[in-house]
Amino acid sequence: MIRYDLKCAKGHRFESWFGSSSDFDKLMATGMVSCAVCGEASVEKAIMAPRVVKGERPLSAPASPAEQAVKELRKKIEDTADNVGTNFAAEARAIHDGDAPERLIYGEAKIEDAKSLIDDGIPVAPLPWGKKKTN
Numbered sequence: 001m002i003r004y005d006l007k008c009a010k011g012h013r014f015e016s017w018f019g020s021s022s023d024f025d026k027l028m029a030t031g032m033v034s035c036a037v038c039g040e041a042s043v044e045k046a047i048m049a050p051r052v053v054k055g056e057r058p059l060s061a062p063a064s065p066a067e068q069a070v071k072e073l074r075k076k077i078e079d080t081a082d083n084v085g086t087n088f089a090a091e092a093r094a095i096h097d098g099d100a101p102e103r104l105i106y107g108e109a110k111i112e113d114a115k116s117l118i119d120d121g122i123p124v125a126p127l128p129w130g131k132k133k134t135n
Contacts, residue, residue, distance in 0.1 A: 008035035009042035070128055081106050089113035096122045
């Protein structure tokens with residue numbers, strides 16, 4: 001993906017994303033790029049400031065304090081709770097009913113199963129991340 005700052009003949013400035021620079025050229029040649037403000041068909045690339053990233057950071061490092069906090073929360077939960085996978089709803093209900101030992105758990109639940117747990121007074125909360133990616 002590439003982002004271009006664009007300017008129409010009427011002086012409006014806007015930005016747009018394209019799959020590649022050649023995609024931009026093809027769309028321009030066919031008249032498919034127009035001003036996002038007024039619809040003017042006469043559009044050209046505007047002068048853009050380069051995006052400069054100071055210092056290097058590994059791709060796996062958190063980009064912000066919020067990402068760092070989520071990373072730490074995830075580690076704490078994964079270190080202290082049992083991952084019950086897709087059996088989360090059944091296991092949470094069993095713990096609540098006293099049919100399974102009380103402990104911290106996490107896993108996956110269908111939305112209707114999570115709503116049913118909440119309706120029955122069983123506390124659950126979504127986690128702010130998805131499955132771990134493995135490459």
